[in-house]
Amino acid sequence: MEKVKLPIGPQHPALKEPENFTITLDGERVIDVDIRIGYTHRGIEKLMESRTYTQNLYLVERICGICSYAHVVNFTQNVEEVLGIQIPKRAEYIRTLFLELERLHSHFLWLGVAGHEIGFDTLFMYTWQDREIVQDLLEMISGNRVNYAMNTIGGVRRDLSEEHRKKVLEGMDYLEKRAGYYKEVAINEKTILARAENVGILKPKDALKLSAVGPTVRASGITVDIRRDDPYASYIETPFEVITTDTCDVLGRVVVRVLEIFESIKIIRYLMEHLPSGEIVVKVSRKVQDGESISHTEAPRGEDFHYLRSNGTEKPERYKVRTPTLANLPAVVEMLKGTYLADVPIIVAAIDPCMGCMDRVLLLKHGKEKPGEIIDGDRLRKYGIKWYAERGWKS
Amino acid sequence: MIKGLVKWARVKSPWILHMNCGSCNGCDIEILAALIPRLDAERFGVLLKGSPRHADVLVCTGPVTKQMKERLKRVYDQMPEPKFVVVVGQCGSSGGIYHGAYGVEGGIDTVIPVNAYIPGCPPRPDAIVDGLIKLLASINKGGTL
Amino acid sequence: MTTTEELILQILEGLPVQVKRNRRIFISVPRNDLIKTVNILSNELNIQHLSTITARDTGSELEILYHFLLNGVVITIRTTCPKEDPTIDTIVDIFPGAVLYERELNDILGIVPKGHPDLKRLILPDDWVGGYPLRKDWKPPQESEE
Numbered sequence A: 001m002e003k004v005k006l007p008i009g010p011q012h013p014a015l016k017e018p019e020n021f022t023i024t025l026d027g028e029r030v031i032d033v034d035i036r037i038g039y040t041h042r043g044i045e046k047l048m049e050s051r052t053y054t055q056n057l058y059l060v061e062r063i064c065g066i067c068s069y070a071h072v073v074n075f076t077q078n079v080e081e082v083l084g085i086q087i088p089k090r091a092e093y094i095r096t097l098f099l100e101l102e103r104l105h106s107h108f109l110w111l112g113v114a115g116h117e118i119g120f121d122t123l124f125m126y127t128w129q130d131r132e133i134v135q136d137l138l139e140m141i142s143g144n145r146v147n148y149a150m151n152t153i154g155g156v157r158r159d160l161s162e163e164h165r166k167k168v169l170e171g172m173d174y175l176e177k178r179a180g181y182y183k184e185v186a187i188n189e190k191t192i193l194a195r196a197e198n199v200g201i202l203k204p205k206d207a208l209k210l211s212a213v214g215p216t217v218r219a220s221g222i223t224v225d226i227r228r229d230d231p232y233a234s235y236i237e238t239p240f241e242v243i244t245t246d247t248c249d250v251l252g253r254v255v256v257r258v259l260e261i262f263e264s265i266k267i268i269r270y271l272m273e274h275l276p277s278g279e280i281v282v283k284v285s286r287k288v289q290d291g292e293s294i295s296h297t298e299a300p301r302g303e304d305f306h307y308l309r310s311n312g313t314e315k316p317e318r319y320k321v322r323t324p325t326l327a328n329l330p331a332v333v334e335m336l337k338g339t340y341l342a343d344v345p346i347i348v349a350a351i352d353p354c355m356g357c358m359d360r361v362l363l364l365k366h367g368k369e370k371p372g373e374i375i376d377g378d379r380l381r382k383y384g385i386k387w388y389a390e391r392g393w394k395s
Numbered sequence B: 001m002i003k004g005l006v007k008w009a010r011v012k013s014p015w016i017l018h019m020n021c022g023s024c025n026g027c028d029i030e031i032l033a034a035l036i037p038r039l040d041a042e043r044f045g046v047l048l049k050g051s052p053r054h055a056d057v058l059v060c061t062g063p064v065t066k067q068m069k070e071r072l073k074r075v076y077d078q079m080p081e082p083k084f085v086v087v088v089g090q091c092g093s094s095g096g097i098y099h100g101a102y103g104v105e106g107g108i109d110t111v112i113p114v115n116a117y118i119p120g121c122p123p124r125p126d127a128i129v130d131g132l133i134k135l136l137a138s139i140n141k142g143g144t145l
Numbered sequence C: 001m002t003t004t005e006e007l008i009l010q011i012l013e014g015l016p017v018q019v020k021r022n023r024r025i026f027i028s029v030p031r032n033d034l035i036k037t038v039n040i041l042s043n044e045l046n047i048q049h050l051s052t053i054t055a056r057d058t059g060s061e062l063e064i065l066y067h068f069l070l071n072g073v074v075i076t077i078r079t080t081c082p083k084e085d086p087t088i089d090t091i092v093d094i095f096p097g098a099v100l101y102e103r104e105l106n107d108i109l110g111i112v113p114k115g116h117p118d119l120k121r122l123i124l125p126d127d128w129v130g131g132y133p134l135r136k137d138w139k140p141p142q143e144s145e146e
Helices: A044-048 A052-061 A068-083 A089-119 A119-143 A162-188 A192-195 A204-209 A250-273 A324-338 A339-347 A379-388 B002-012 B026-034 B064-077 B090-094 B126-140 C003-011 C029-042 C096-109
Strands: A004-006 A020-025 A029-035 A291-299 A304-310 A316-321 A361-364 A373-376 B017-020 B047-049 B056-063 B086-090 B115-118 C015-020 C022-029 C049-057 C061-070 C073-081 C087-089 C113-115
Touching: A020 A089, A020 A339, A029 A324, A029 A339, A044 A052, A044 A316, A052 A068, A052 A316, A068 A089, A068 A291, A068 A316, A089 A119, A089 A162, A089 A250, A089 A339, A089 A379, A119 A162, A162 A192, A162 A250, A192 A250, A192 A339, A192 A379, A204 A324, A291 C073, A304 A324, A304 C049, A304 C061, A316 C049, A324 A339, A324 C096, A339 A379, A373 B017, B017 B026, B017 B064, B026 B056, B026 B086, B026 B126, B056 B064, B056 B090, B056 B126, B086 B090, B086 B126, B115 B126, C003 C015, C003 C022, C003 C073, C015 C029, C029 C061, C029 C073, C029 C087, C073 C087, C096 C113
Parallel strands: B017 B047, B017 B056, B056 B086, B086 B115, C022 C073, C087 C113
Antiparallel strands: A004 A020, A004 A361, A020 A029, A291 A304, A304 A316, A361 A373, C015 C022, C049 C061, C061 C073
């Protein structure tokens, strides 16, 4: 069959500029994928070199609006390590609380987005409704729903009251019930099974070879989780399981995230029931001596890796951030090979890509002679839903 | 009379095109959160559309990254008149926290004309809906803000 | 020290290793020894995960750090290349996961990974003519008249 090249780019159909993905099709099957990103490249690493460590707290948070806290924990941990200070235990617990609340909001968000991709908009409405409980808790303690400004170098900036602690526990009871419902849906709902089972296969050896991270690899049976392997904040104390499945498909990635919700709830309950008293911050100097440090966290999407090189001033010499989505892009290419075009939206969505980088418009290239036809992500999503509907699966 | 009818239709249900011009996604998530049952912008007749050719209102987020600048211009050009642009968030308004970064142009208004700014980093969903309603009210009154 | 760390240090004996703290090991090698060292990590320690590649302009030269992960231990290979010859051997044949990280080095610092299968722009715009932003002597390009 005639080979067709599909460029997938950002925003609008009529544009010929560089695209996110160029997909080579043979009929309806994907043969190859080429990646081009950069649409949200702002130049943050360079900007960090001209701002103080305190100013950078607010910038680092905004690398991504969904895993923002994972980034700021890495940043403060890096600086604290070079300074050689230990933050108070209560501060560690509060940081861990926020890390897990962020995982909850992110996983609920993702379930909704995944539902939307396969035409299951009710799931989107329900999960985002439930997610609002997490947003309320985040706002109650930090003052903001997104970008919480909770950390400072040396600890956290706001404390938890007894009232807050109780409300967090109540929230967990509610969310646990809701997660139970989603677990049933994920395993039994025909729409999800049709679109997710055996779709987007990533074999364990490929997952490892391509250095992929997060739920994406845990769904291929790889037991890796930075919280357990290289514990930070309070994770050395909180009991939790590293969730894996071995189906290696999109369904596996759904199941891992749903089960991780239960683990996060478990961790949060432990934190709230064992919250130590004491200070929440230690004083630190503005200038950070010469040194370097590496910090990585298990963000909702996977390993988030930060490197700091300091030079004795108030500003970093060099700061490097590698977000989990970037680490998973080579694996996405691998997963897309051999699949149907109709499966592209859900496979890409299943790595839980940071939406900004993956704002999807697809450019479909039909061989060398014909000009590319660009279609937007929304149309491809509808194409996928229709394709499956024609084969008997209705949402 | 046709003008009045079209204006009425536009005010009753503006068709919105959402465009992320390099944002961290914080604002984009809150825009979507405005559509869920709790707030439900659809009650006010707001509908998210895919194509610029059918959109009345362009909702933008993000400091315009170099990669997105041309796209933003073209999407704006594709929209039929009368068209309105709403910026959600600090970095769309002025570059925000990314001001000075080599990868960004600055606020959305460095590239296309803007009718309304909804500040915040990110603004709450209720603030976003509030801003949209204010825009609708001003369209009803006769055009630009 | 964990058993993993003990094992790592055993295998790396003879190499210039620095243990910064628990679970942080650094090895400094000249760039000609990069592939040899990467192979040791891959073959003798069976490391498969490359977290990322960091690079920076030290002023006099370009320093490149390869961060690997094994059971929670971060092992970093540190090497350098001169600014007059900013090239390094690609490690993509040993670690396919390096494919995007090496493209990024090229974009922001002008470090050319020799032998990289598909070296194109990753994060900077295709029409970028502004040089290498993460170099210390980099100046923003003049804004053209619109």
